[in-house]
Amino acid sequence: MSPELIRIIIEATIDTLHMVLVAGGLGTLFGLPLGVFLATSKRDELFPAPALNTVLGVVVNITRSTPFIILVVAIVPFTRLIAGTSIGTAAAIVPLTVAATPFIARIVEGAIREVDQGLVEAARAMGATPLQIVRKVLVPEALPAIVLGLTLAAVSLLGFSAMVGAVGGGGLGDLGIRYGYQRFMPEVMAIVVAVLVILVQSVQTFGDALARRLNKRLRHA
Amino acid sequence: MTAAVALSSASLDGATKLASVPQDARREEAAITLAGVGKTYAARDGAAEVSALHDIHLAVPRGRILGVIGPSGAGKSTLIRLVNGLERPTRGRIALFGRDVTALDESGWRRERRRIGMIFQHFNLLSSRTAFDNIALPLEIAGVSRGEIETRVTKLLELVGLTDKRLRYPAELSGGQKQRVGIARALATEPAILLCDEATSALDPDTTRSILQLLKRINRELGVTILLITHEIPVIKEICDEVAVIEDGRIIEAGPVFDVLTRPAHATTARFVEGVTSVELPAHLRAALRSEPFPASLAVLRIGFAGPHAATPVISRLSTTLGLDINILAGRIDAIGEQPFGSLIVAAPGDIASLGATLAALHVLGLRVEQLGFIAAPPAMPARSPCEEVSDVA
Numbered sequence: 001m002s003p004e005l006i007r008i009i010i011e012a013t014i015d016t017l018h019m020v021l022v023a024g025g026l027g028t029l030f031g032l033p034l035g036v037f038l039a040t041s042k043r044d045e046l047f048p049a050p051a052l053n054t055v056l057g058v059v060v061n062i063t064r065s066t067p068f069i070i071l072v073v074a075i076v077p078f079t080r081l082i083a084g085t086s087i088g089t090a091a092a093i094v095p096l097t098v099a100a101t102p103f104i105a106r107i108v109e110g111a112i113r114e115v116d117q118g119l120v121e122a123a124r125a126m127g128a129t130p131l132q133i134v135r136k137v138l139v140p141e142a143l144p145a146i147v148l149g150l151t152l153a154a155v156s157l158l159g160f161s162a163m164v165g166a167v168g169g170g171g172l173g174d175l176g177i178r179y180g181y182q183r184f185m186p187e188v189m190a191i192v193v194a195v196l197v198i199l200v201q202s203v204q205t206f207g208d209a210l211a212r213r214l215n216k217r218l219r220h221a
Numbered sequence: 222m223t224a225a226v227a228l229s230s231a232s233l234d235g236a237t238k239l240a241s242v243p244q245d246a247r248r249e250e251a252a253i254t255l256a257g258v259g260k261t262y263a264a265r266d267g268a269a270e271v272s273a274l275h276d277i278h279l280a281v282p283r284g285r286i287l288g289v290i291g292p293s294g295a296g297k298s299t300l301i302r303l304v305n306g307l308e309r310p311t312r313g314r315i316a317l318f319g320r321d322v323t324a325l326d327e328s329g330w331r332r333e334r335r336r337i338g339m340i341f342q343h344f345n346l347l348s349s350r351t352a353f354d355n356i357a358l359p360l361e362i363a364g365v366s367r368g369e370i371e372t373r374v375t376k377l378l379e380l381v382g383l384t385d386k387r388l389r390y391p392a393e394l395s396g397g398q399k400q401r402v403g404i405a406r407a408l409a410t411e412p413a414i415l416l417c418d419e420a421t422s423a424l425d426p427d428t429t430r431s432i433l434q435l436l437k438r439i440n441r442e443l444g445v446t447i448l449l450i451t452h453e454i455p456v457i458k459e460i461c462d463e464v465a466v467i468e469d470g471r472i473i474e475a476g477p478v479f480d481v482l483t484r485p486a487h488a489t490t491a492r493f494v495e496g497v498t499s500v501e502l503p504a505h506l507r508a509a510l511r512s513e514p515f516p517a518s519l520a521v522l523r524i525g526f527a528g529p530h531a532a533t534p535v536i537s538r539l540s541t542t543l544g545l546d547i548n549i550l551a552g553r554i555d556a557i558g559e560q561p562f563g564s565l566i567v568a569a570p571g572d573i574a575s576l577g578a579t580l581a582a583l584h585v586l587g588l589r590v591e592q593l594g595f596i597a598a599p600p601a602m603p604a605r606s607p608c609e610e611v612s613d614v615a
Contacts, residue, residue: 122345125305126359126410127334136358140349216390217348 005188008175013195015089016171019161022093024154027100032146034060034101035108036134046120046130060102068099068160072167092169096160100153107149111142144215151207155200162196172196250319251280252414252446253287253304258313260299260470273299274470277313281463286440286447288457288478290493291467297450300467301416304448305337306330317414335363338407338445342419344399346391352378352402353387359409377405381435397428404435408443415439417449421456433459454493458482458557466490479557483527500553500564502593510594518595519568520576521550525589527562533586536567543578545570548599571595 034056040046041053066074072095076086079094115138123133139146162173172192180189258277264270274296281287291297302308303315306325314323322333346355356374365373378384381401391399400420407415417436421429437460440447451457457464457478464482465475466489474487482498485491502510502521510521524535536547547567554563569579583590 116345118341118343118345119347121307122339122341123358123362124307125334125337125339125416126362126406127331128362129331132362136361137347141347143349214349217392 005179008179009188009191009195012170012172012175012192013199016158016161016173016199019089019092019096019164019169019171020154020157023096023100023161024150024157026093026097027104027153027157028150030097030101031104032108034105036112036138038105038109039112040130040134040138046133060105063098063102064106068095069163069167071095071099072164087168089170092161092164092167092171096157096164099160100157103156104150104153107153108142108146111145111149112138114145115141144211144217147207147211147214151204151211154203154207158196158199158203250283251316252283252285252318253279253281253448254314254316254319255279255300255303256314256316258303258310258315260296260303260308261311272470274303274310277472279465279472279475281446281448283318283446284440284444285462286437286449286460287463287465288461289448289450289465289467289472290452290454290457291450292489293452295467296470297452297467298418301418301448301450304414304416305334305339335359335410336412337414337416338410338412339416339418340400340403340407340420342422344391344396344403344423346399346402346406348391351388351390352383352394352405355391355402356405356409359406363410373409374405377408380408380439381405395428396424397432400424400428400432401435404432404439408439408445413446415445415447417447417451419451420449422451422453429456430459436460454482454497458497458555462558466493479527479560479562482557483525483562498553498555498562498564500551500566502551502566506550506596509596511596512594514571514573514576514595515597517598518571519548519598520571520579520595521566521568521593522579522583523564523566523591523593524583525562525564525591526554527560527589535583535586535588536565538586539569539579539582543575543582545575545579547579566593568596568598 037047038053038056038060041049043050063071072092075095075098078098079086079091082094083091085091119137119141120133123137128136161169161171162176163169165171165174165177168174172195176189176192179185180192255277258274258279259272260274262271262273277300279287279289279300289297289300299308303310304317306322306327310323314321316322317333317337322330325333347358350358353374356377357370360370360373375384378387381404383398383401383405386394386398386402391402394402403420415436420436421432424432433456436447436449439445440460449456449461461478463476464478465472466481466487467473468489474481474485474490481490482494485494500523501507506521511518514520526535536549539545539547547569550566550568552563552565554561554565556562569576580590
């Protein structure tokens with residue numbers, strides 16, 4: 001294998017990591033509060049706003065049910081508005097973030113809803129404000145489940161990032177298609193797949209370990 | 222519409238009741254006062270309107286322990302949550318230390334709740350926090366400084382006997398230890414009132430006893446007024462000064478624990494009390510019981526002791542004054558607070574003259590006597606030599 005090819009593979013890996021990390025980070029930034037809101041805004045909950053809850057729920061569902069490749073094309077004008085272009089790694093981050101946000105929001109919502117309502121009641125009985133309940137009770141108690149969910153989201157983003165290669169996004173997916181498929185270089189395809197497998201495995205192992213560390217529920221005296 | 226009308230009339234009613242307390246009696250004001258409190262959950266989602274509490278009048282005196290007992294679904298949980306505003310009454314007034322809190326808004330209630338501790342059946346500790354950090358939570362919420370938290374939590378851990386579990390997570394603690402953390406957490410803001418929601422229902426009998434003793438100590442030493450709800454009469458008997466019995470959302474009986482437990486006026490109360498205060502005839506004797514006397518039969522009597530006569534040596538007095546053999550078949554002597562009470566089932570000679578004399582003597586002592594029936598005199602005990610007894614013991 002030529003040094004040139006190795007350089008290309010390393011660059012593509014960095015591009016992929018760049019897209020996944022930035023989109024994952026932004027998706028968490030938007031998805032976490034959205035998920036907390038979805039989990040706490042039904043009737044009789046901490047921030048009751050049932051109408052807004054329903055509307056946001058529908059928006060999240062629409063985004064999540066749109067196939068990613070169609071989402072990428074459908075929001076091109078929006079991507080241009082944000083990134084100034086619709087081609088390249090920076091531009092690919094926009095649809096990746098748009099796909100990751102509702103995904104993460106649902107994960108966070110589920111994790112928060114799993115928190116024992118008795119803890120919320122105990123915190124209310126202490127005189128906690130709704131925001132204090134979120135910060136000091138709901139999020140810390142849901143954290144192990146949220147971390148596992150974010151791991152899942154990161155793995156999905158790796159898959160999605162390979163797809164943005166199809167629309168000029170760069171990264172490992174792009175490399176696999178252009179070299180491995182279009183130029184008939186099966187060894188490149190094999191390397192791309194191998195790198196993706198290693199990445200997924202690493203992310204999963206790290207996420208599992210972190211969630212286990214955070215989970216204090218399974219310890220025994 | 223009708224609900225609104227009813228509400229306003231009830232509030233007027235409640236207000237006059239509270240206002241009628243004379244000014245000089247303020248010092249003696251109850252810690253918690255519920256006056257004509259009702260709670261109705263509005264109908265919705267196709268579910269019918271649910272009426273949880275009706276016309277509750279309850280006063281918990283300062284520094285005392287009042288227990289509310291009732292079967293599940295009687296409205297106990299709703300009742301206790303009215304006192305810290307987790308539930309709002311649909312009618313009536315609520316006052317804490319003479320101050321009307323019925324109309325407080327949520328932020329007013331948040332301030333109020335910092336002076337009211339609460340512990341729960343399932344402890345409700347944060348699994349992500351150590352014992353120390355769980356106890357620190359209410360202080361963090363109240364904005365207490367880090368240094369002050371350190372001092373106070375250390376003291377509280379000592380108070381509940383968990384100094385060595387300071388950095389343990391709830392998953393590493395036993396049920397009793399978890400409830401101790403819960404109690405320390407509830408006391409962190411130095412509340413004047415402690416609410417206990419079935420605090421020992423998830424614990425085994427030994428642990429229950431030690432938690433109840435801790436609660437009693439807190440009540441005596443810190444002067445914290447305690448309102449607890451339970452479905453277990455031993456909890457009432459063990460630590461409460463006063464009891465209220467609740468059924469179908471109404472208080473059907475209330476008063477000092479000794480009076481209610483030894484002389485229950487209501488069938489539900491009697492059913493609760495049965496297990497702890499009354500005594501049953503052993504099954505083989507119950508089977509042999511006849512309603513009419515027969516030659517050489519013994520009369521079976523249940524004697525109830527309560528109050529001043531509980532300490533009188535009744536049986537020996539009967540034997541000595543009447544010259545009768547009294548045989549004890551079953552019995553239980555117990556105490557509520559410092560006051561002894563109990564009941565004995567005895568067999569006394571069943572002929573009319575002896576029985577009449579026995580009943581008269583018991584009546585003079587002011588004891589409650591119930592005639593259960595007649596049994597045959599037991600066969601004489603087989604004679605045993607002292608040697609045999611010694612070998613039995615060995």
